[in-house]
Amino acid sequence: MAPSILEIDDLTMRFGGLTAIDRLSFKVERGEIHGLIGPNGAGKTTTFNVVSGFYKPTGGEVRLRGETISGLRMYEVARRGVVRTFQHSTLCAELTVLENVLIGTHMSFPPNIFAAMAGVDKANRRAARARAEEALDFFGLAGLADELAGDLPHGHQRALGMAVALAARPDVVLLDEPFTGMNPEETRRMMELMVKLRNTGVTILLVEHDMHAIMGLCDRITCMSFGRLLAEGNPQEIRHHPDVIEAYLGGARHVA
């Protein structure tokens, strides 16, 4: 059997005395939407930071298509096809929406300094622009291309963050709480887009607090608490898992 596209294997991340991730293992299958849930401070963002190469793990490893990627730098992980978004909007506020997405096209259309000086990179620039516009179109931001990113409402900024990530045409995207700041209508539209994206073959690892969105979207869910694996399964199993209910609601009967 082919290895899972992403394998988190016995991962540990310590900050001084604090163990943010404690021997966590789970697998993400190709072409699935995989949810990563857990109470605040459970270690979800830290997991993203390790997988994307922002931190080197204290122990264990992360494998992409069987190849160890933990310990690589963030840009090296990105170049292997894993691109992330950030929990707090991380955009160039003083640049336009289009320019932000152009940053995301860096890997597909690498800038060439000599071609730029000689002015012979027109085709490359045009292709990058087309890719960026396509990504904006997908998220319904095409009409805002020339606005400054910092002027967008919060929900649109979240969508823009995803457009930047997807302009890179990644194999795996890590989305950290993409729906915060969106109203129910926007969330619903985003959920449709996530499904559309999954259907094009992109694997999505999703951290999200909106339980309704998580349950509606995910093929599989991993629930963690205090850095450890708590439960894993499909939405039905997770919804009724006693440990999950315990962790979230301190014993109330249902999640979401």
Place this chain on the structure above:
Amino acid sequence: MPKLAALLGFGAILLALPHALSFSQQEILVFLTINVLLVASYRLLTLTGEWSLGHVVIMGVGAYASALLSKRLGIYVPAAMLLGAVTAAMIALALSFPLFRMKGFYFLIGSFAAGEIIRLLWKRFRDPFGGPKGLKKIDPMPDFDIGIYAFDFFEPVSYYYFALAVVGVSLWVMWRIERSPVGLTFHAVHWQDRLAEASGVNVRAYRTLAFVLASGFAGLSGALLAHYIGTINPNSFDVEQMVFVLTWTIVGGTATFYGPILGCVVLTILNEIVLREAGFEQMRPLIYGLILILSVLFMPKGLESLVRGAFSWRNARKKKAGETGAAG
């Protein structure tokens, strides 16, 4: 094409300018032209967010290299100038390995230390650098004739035209780099390095690229200087010069391409014409320090913000005039 007309008009003014000046003012104009290249290259460096205190020493590397290559190896001066620029870029590349392990304040201190080490080497090694006395009798630019104009480099006007052409082309190249996808990546590396890196940008490589390019242009400005004044020594590139570059950059502002250039031009005019004529020459560092502090306090976005303010005010007025015109 009002833009083209404005550009041509500006070019004509630059060409006519020396003829309205005295001999000593013409000499100042040459230095100013060279300093414009230096300060513009400094802005290129700051695009990725790192401020160096070794930039003037890197300029000196270009000056020493070009002078030595023409003096010792008899290389044709314009070719030696280009090689001087390449040498400065190469030295910067070598320095980038230790320097870019540091960021921010530590980079600032590290770049200062690296510059002082280079200056020590110049002082220490009489051969080939001439020790504390430096290099003398550096080959001047050989005269040449392009048909419409005969360059006689004994005249500051000729050297001014030559420097103007070199600086003009350099600025144009830097401008193109800044407006290209490379420039966008520099910007992202400066303001959102995490986003850049998550998008696959090798942040360190881009910081190095900006540093090396900026150093190449600084080296070229040094070479222009060396073959003009004919003598250089380690003190030509000391920290006092660096303070001037910082002052021009900060007073002008770094948000736009023209900001630091504006700072350099305005402060040079102030310095050379106002201060020198008024006999305040001795107090130059003091006055520069004062200007720096005052501008940080009262004009934190630099002279460029005044220009931008004036333009948006004019545009707003135009728009208003258009609206009332349409209503009437």
